[in-house]
Amino acid sequence: MPLHRAASPDEWLEVCYADEPIAVQLDDGDGSGRGYVSSSASMPTTVALMLDAAELEPGNRVLEVGTGTGFNAALIATRVGMDNTTTIEIDDDLAAKARSALVDAGWPLDVVTGDGTKGYPPNAPYDRVLSTAAVHELPYPWIEQTAPGGRVVTPWGSAFHSGALLRLRVNGDGTASGRFNGDTGFMWVRDQRTPHGAVEDRVRPEHDYAETVTDIHPYEPVGDFSASFAIGARVPGMKSTLVYDDDDPGTQRYTVYLMDPGSGSWASWRIQTGPREYAVRQHGPRLLFDELSSAYQWWQDVGEPEHTRFGLTVTPGGQHVWLDDPANVVA
Template sequence: MSPDEQRAALVAALAETGALNADWAPSFTAVPRHAFLPDTFWADESGGDTECSRSSEPERWMGLAYCDVPIVTQWDDGGGGPRIFPTSSASMPTLVAEMLSDLDARPGQRVLEIGTGTGYNAALLAHRLGNDMVSTIEVDPQVTAQARSALLGAGYTPEVVCGDGSLGWKAQAPYDRVISTVSLRLIPPTWVEQTRPGGVIVSPVSPLFGSGAVVRLTVNDDGTSASGRFTRSSAFMLLRGQRYRGEPVEKYLPGEWPGDSAQSWTKIDPEASIGDDWLAQFACALALPDVYCRRAEFGEGWTWWFFDTAVTSWATVDSVPGKSRFDVRQSGPRRLWDEVEAAYDQWVAAGRPGYERYGLTVTPTGQTAWLDEPDNPVSR
């Protein structure tokens, strides 16, 4: 098939699943995704990122450009050496379409996009709303230049800015809509300030503990806060300024494990109950925004480590296949596993709610996650 035919097939598939609505279908039909992809990229095939070069595999390259898969376009912030962390990408078309549907941007509305990436999403916005109504900001100078070139080559000229997306872009504020294509732990109050009352902010949120989901916030009438529900699961790269690198274990545990920890037992296997369930992770993450975890191999299973960001407390749980109870060690003023277990039990008792029952309220002083209604916070 020709690229046009492949693009038409992708659009038809997205429409059939309900991901792509009628408002956005013309833009997906008109904007060539392949025009925003580099000659070499890494596509998510069979659970792994496989390299593909247009010069050596042109048919496969074009086919992947119009598959419903995410494509990595940069590793390790563009540094050389072995590829470790993906740091820029073309998002999965299904998620692109769903997030634009969440955004509900309409002609006549001004939009700010955080995280230009390849420029493809900005082109979709520019096609529907007009070039003059779209600003997009990208922190990486090289990625910015490539996106600007790709946009121009495809015939689109939205405002492309190289800068820190967490600050928004005051020059064109206020916006009717703000959309982020990078994930955050904390939604910046600046985005709320730069959005009109009644305006909408759509962003992936990736809590420190794990998992992630897209939130759709509406700015209140006086423009000081925004609140709304999560709409769907997501997995995006974090905004660079909100990446978190935990302290080494030695900062928490001087000397040999188990140190001064207290021993107890739990019937909850963190590997099976939390590690294998994104919703459970998400519920625990919202309840414990200052707790993060790591896993380390332990015999036939795993040891789960839990830490607080204040570097005061830690806990471990040994997940061993076939066991009915699991060894717990906890140290510090907080009993972190007890807190995780309580958050998990709270989620189970609520009927294992999905993403759509959770919401977020953002104010000038921070953010609060809630279940069902804003007056029912889940933070512990």
């Protein structure tokens, strides 16, 4: 429900000081009414977790990607100094509002309007790049524009899994490497959003499909944080949606849909009470349920590792996910 400071000042302040994320823009501000949150002030606990992971030292030069309200940029500047803080926001309107709010609050920071996935070369090199929007593919300019020994901290996720916090250390040879930690579901940087779309649009009655049964219940592969993190890392471009019968989450009957918007492939996984035998239908060039179950089997075979045992290495040629050791590439 929208809340206006002028109309409800007390409630507005209460929300500002609550340990909750606050949506500050919907639908990139296009007024379409679709209702997708496109900017928010992050939950203060998450802000603290990310600042802690960034290990900011006074005097560090910092690039924040995703200015939003400007709140986190002011916190960064408090630690490293105003002259050392650059923050970049892709949305013109948000950037302008943050710029003026920061001036009003006494923090006249360098708020750049632009695409933060390109970094911001004029103020590079940075000691820290801190992104407050999530990525699937780590933008290489963040590595190029960070000094050797510096850190890049960002939420990282897949189409299947909302994400974990990634902390990379930048090496002097153009690569960076580090581990995942923390549970940080963030909105994606704009050009890495997976397409939205309703199940009815993607799963059409005229589609043919192959039908099998499985005894795998979605409780673990979809519901377990580390299992779904590993599956998302190994199965690219696969989204999942759960649809309850009669829109009633109280019912034990529901269908999990797996969808790849790129190829038009989908799988449905029908869960009901009774014998542990669930119908699976698969349509399209990708057999998404088979991909999911083999990634899940792999995760079980390697001992069901927590997501914190995974890491990522970025090179000019791309990124790869590893388990325990950068040499043990798994995705």
